[in-house]
Amino acid sequence: xxxxxxxxxxxxxxxxxxxxxxxxxxxxxxxxxxxxxxxxxxxxxxxxxxxxxxxxxxxxxxxxxxxxxxxxxxxxxxxxxxxxxxxxxxxxxxxxxxxxxxxxxxxxxxxxxxxxxxxxxxxxxxxxxxxxxxxxxxxxxxxxxxxxxxxxxxxxxxxxxxxxxxxxxxxxxxxxxxxxxxxxxxxxxxxxxxxxxxxxxxxxxxxxxxxxxxxxxxxxxxxxxxxxxxxxxxxxxxxxxxxxxxxxxxxxxxxxxxxxxxxxxxxxxxxxxxxxxxxxxxxxxxxxxxxxxxxxxxxxxxxxxxxxxxxxxxxxxxxxxxxxxxxxxxxxxxxxxxxxxxxxxxxxxxxxxxxxxxxxxxxxxxxxxxxxxxxxxxxxxxxxxxxxxxxxxxxxxxxxxxxxxxxxxxxxxxxxxxxxxxxxxxxxxxxxxxxxxxxxxxxxxxxxxxxxxxxxxxxxxxxxxxxxxxxxxxxxxxxxxxxxxxxxxxxxxxxxxxxxxxxxxxxxxxxxxxxxxxxxxxxxxxxxxxxxxxxxxxxxx
Amino acid sequence: xxxxxxxxxxxxxxxxxxxxxxxxxxxxxxxxxxxxxxxxxxxxxxxxxxxxxxxxxxxxxxxxxxxxxxxxxxxxxxxxxxxxxxxxxxxxxxxxxxxxxxxxxxxxxxxxxxxxxxxxxxxxxxxxxxxxxxxxxxxxxxxxxxxxxxxxxxxxxxxxxxx
Ligand SMILES: Cc1ncc(C[n+]2csc(CCOP(=O)(O)OP(=O)(O)O)c2C)c(N)n1
Numbered sequence: 001x002x003x004x005x006x007x008x009x010x011x012x013x014x015x016x017x018x019x020x021x022x023x024x025x026x027x028x029x030x031x032x033x034x035x036x037x038x039x040x041x042x043x044x045x046x047x048x049x050x051x052x053x054x055x056x057x058x059x060x061x062x063x064x065x066x067x068x069x070x071x072x073x074x075x076x077x078x079x080x081x082x083x084x085x086x087x088x089x090x091x092x093x094x095x096x097x098x099x100x101x102x103x104x105x106x107x108x109x110x111x112x113x114x115x116x117x118x119x120x121x122x123x124x125x126x127x128x129x130x131x132x133x134x135x136x137x138x139x140x141x142x143x144x145x146x147x148x149x150x151x152x153x154x155x156x157x158x159x160x161x162x163x164x165x166x167x168x169x170x171x172x173x174x175x176x177x178x179x180x181x182x183x184x185x186x187x188x189x190x191x192x193x194x195x196x197x198x199x200x201x202x203x204x205x206x207x208x209x210x211x212x213x214x215x216x217x218x219x220x221x222x223x224x225x226x227x228x229x230x231x232x233x234x235x236x237x238x239x240x241x242x243x244x245x246x247x248x249x250x251x252x253x254x255x256x257x258x259x260x261x262x263x264x265x266x267x268x269x270x271x272x273x274x275x276x277x278x279x280x281x282x283x284x285x286x287x288x289x290x291x292x293x294x295x296x297x298x299x300x301x302x303x304x305x306x307x308x309x310x311x312x313x314x315x316x317x318x319x320x321x322x323x324x325x326x327x328x329x330x331x332x333x334x335x336x337x338x339x340x341x342x343x344x345x346x347x348x349x350x351x352x353x354x355x356x357x358x359x360x361x362x363x364x365x366x367x368x369x370x371x372x373x374x375x376x377x378x379x380x381x382x383x384x385x386x387x388x389x390x391x392x393x394x395x396x397x398x399x400x401x402x403x404x405x406x407x408x409x410x411x412x413x414x415x416x417x418x419x420x421x422x423x424x425x426x427x428x429x430x431x432x433x434x435x436x437x438x439x440x441x442x443x444x445x446x447x448x449x450x451x452x453x454x455x456x457x458x459x460x461x462x463x464x465x466x467x468x469x470x471x472x473x474x475x476x477x478x479x480x481x482x483x484x485x486x487x488x489x490x491x492x493x494x495x496x497x498x499x500x501x502x503x504x505x506x507x508x509x510x511x512x513x514x515x516x517x518x519x520x521x522x523x524x525x526x527x528x529x530x531x532x533x534x535x536x537x538x539x540x541x
Numbered sequence: 542x543x544x545x546x547x548x549x550x551x552x553x554x555x556x557x558x559x560x561x562x563x564x565x566x567x568x569x570x571x572x573x574x575x576x577x578x579x580x581x582x583x584x585x586x587x588x589x590x591x592x593x594x595x596x597x598x599x600x601x602x603x604x605x606x607x608x609x610x611x612x613x614x615x616x617x618x619x620x621x622x623x624x625x626x627x628x629x630x631x632x633x634x635x636x637x638x639x640x641x642x643x644x645x646x647x648x649x650x651x652x653x654x655x656x657x658x659x660x661x662x663x664x665x666x667x668x669x670x671x672x673x674x675x676x677x678x679x680x681x682x683x684x685x686x687x688x689x690x691x692x693x694x695x696x697x698x699x700x701x702x703x704x
Contacts, residue, residue: 119555120558123555123558123559123562124562124566127609128609129555131554131555133554148609180609181551181612181704182550182551182609182610182611182612183609303607304603304606305600305603305604305606305607308599309600309603
């Protein structure tokens with residue numbers, strides 16, 4: 001059955017057909033036809049306060065729902081404001097569908113008011129994009145956009161829709177299926193390769209699993225754990241993989257890399273078989289191992305281009321982690337790696353969080369330990385970028401919850417909008433954004449979004465009055481010549497929150513932490529903590 | 542090392558920009574690039590000659606394959622390479638010199654495509670070596686203008702690259 005409706009209305013119907021319940025956006029003239037029809041739909045629109053945050057919120061939503069999420073902006077500046085969010089989603093393989101208004105087709109290319117070539121500008125970091133010039137194709141293109149964003153290695157897809165196209169009438173019928181000849185991701189792993197992997201695991205003396213963000217995408221957390229347990233293999237994770245296994249699991253060693261923990265870094269520099277699962281071996285994750293040639297690598301990933309890109313691989317397996325690990329777990333044998341596991345575990349020093357001496361504020365590790373103890377099982381912690389991110393990724397203990405952050409791009413200003421998105425997707429979870437006083441000032445406008453839409457996100461600002469991580473770089477590599485890292489002039493964040501009608505309190509030392517954290521977690525409304533941290537605190541505690 | 546890569550793509554807007562962007566962004570050097578539609582007007586074929594190590598070539602192929610509009614990528618084996626480019630050369634040519642140039646054309650199997658009072662334009666298709674020799678032979682006649690297409694290529698033998 002088909003009847004003639006405008007493209008704008010068709011777009012709304014497409015989103016409904018995709019099961020989209022919530023979208024994040026910011027309107028403008030060029031996208032008004034779409035908003036006009038959105039008003040008649042049940043889809044909830046969350047008005048953010050900056051387009052980048054619409055993208056980050058969609059990213060947070062997608063990470064929790066496991067499905068593509070939608071953000072919307074107008075042409076020109078609205079679209080260009082989205083760019084950072086699109087690039088951020090691309091680097092972390094997050095499925096978002098970004099819809100932008102565009103000037104009318106006959107005006108494209110004439111530099112008219114609010115025209116920006118957004119498909120051109122985002123070309124390097126979209127999975128795919130469409131500048132739609134044929135109204136009749138809209139339903140098919142939207143179907144393709146969702147399919148492309150969410151399948152294979154997920155990523156952002158941009159739909160740029162000119163004003164006049166939005167107003168044209170078409171016969172609407174949403175396709176049930178879509179086939180793209182030139183795009184067929186591999187899901188099943190090659191049986192022979194999987195067998196080789198199983199054999200390598202059997203013969204290895206010091207096997208090690210290094211797991212990345214791909215495990216969340218593939219929804220394969222349980223499988224990793226069961227394989228690790230069955231073959232007695234220690235597990236480390238990249239920043240994108242934090243929280244994939246319970247922190248107190250006996251086989252779990254922690255996060256690897258430049259800012260990782262010593263147990264994980266020792267393990268990776270000693271293993272004789274590295275099993276990379278949905279990790280792209282980013283430069284900050286795996287440095288130590290690149291100089292070695294006395295170990296084997298199994299790399300399982302859905303994107304063949306990642307295999308062998310940064311590290312030579314002995315046994316490549318292309319496929320969906322869930323499918324491949326399921327196949328692998330069937331043939332994998334029980335292994336005795338007791339000595340190796342014992343050795344790895346012995347490096348696992350518990351960060352005994354002590355009170356700071358001669359320092360202002362509190363020890364972030366001690367604070368995060370208290371937070372870990374109070375967190376409910378169903379929780380999402382979204383960390384920003386900088387020292388706060390390193391502290392959170394390495395000190396927070398999550399047993400069942402989810403950690404999200406901008407891993408690949410390191411985009412400041414991600415944590416709060418991503419938390420807003422996560423909370424919208426998982427309303428039952430306790431959602432907390434942790435950021436620095438620098439990054440908070442890139443995103444505090446979203447406190448209004450939380451209030452306006454009743455989104456109960458909690459915010460913890462680790463306030464050191466510095467762009468802490470950059471200060472640390474300058475301290476270590478530039479003879480402590482500190483330039484442009486002082487945040488003097490920053491507001492009192494508790495008072496700032498109060499101006500939005502959000503309650504909060506100060507945590508000036510560790511003795512105040514527990515009560516404050518309880519108040520934060522028990523609040524059924526947004527809540528903020530301004531936590532005092534010494535300006536000279538190091539990233540690795 | 543030089544590699545010749547054939548790419549079949551959906552004939553969609555922006556596909557060439559995506560491909561050339563990919564090469565530029567990842568620092569792969571393009572020697573030449575030629576595009577044309579195939580016997581199916583929805584599908585174009587691109588031939589790229591690129592410089593790089595085997596690692597680079599593998600990366601190029603994999604990254605190209607990730608582009609949604611790219612249907613097939615094949616790096617053509619050097620020993621089975623059938624490669625051609627076309628060159629048009631306009632040289633100064635007084636009427637008295639015509640017979641010399643006609644001789645050169647005959648020997649090199651070039652065609653004479655245009656003649657004026659003062660000039661002659663020759664056309665040759667061949668591999669890069671034939672064309673280089675041809676250019677050398679014409680250099681004494683003062684080249685006024687020269688234009689070369691990029692390489693188009695396919696694999697020798699019975700195998701064919703199709704969708
Ligand atoms: C958008 C953006 N701009 C700049 C940077 C570079 N950068 C990385 S960490 C950092 C400092 C962050 O300071 P703050 O938010 O106060 O966190 P802290 O490191 O003090 O915990 C900066 C400026 C970045 N990652 N993202």
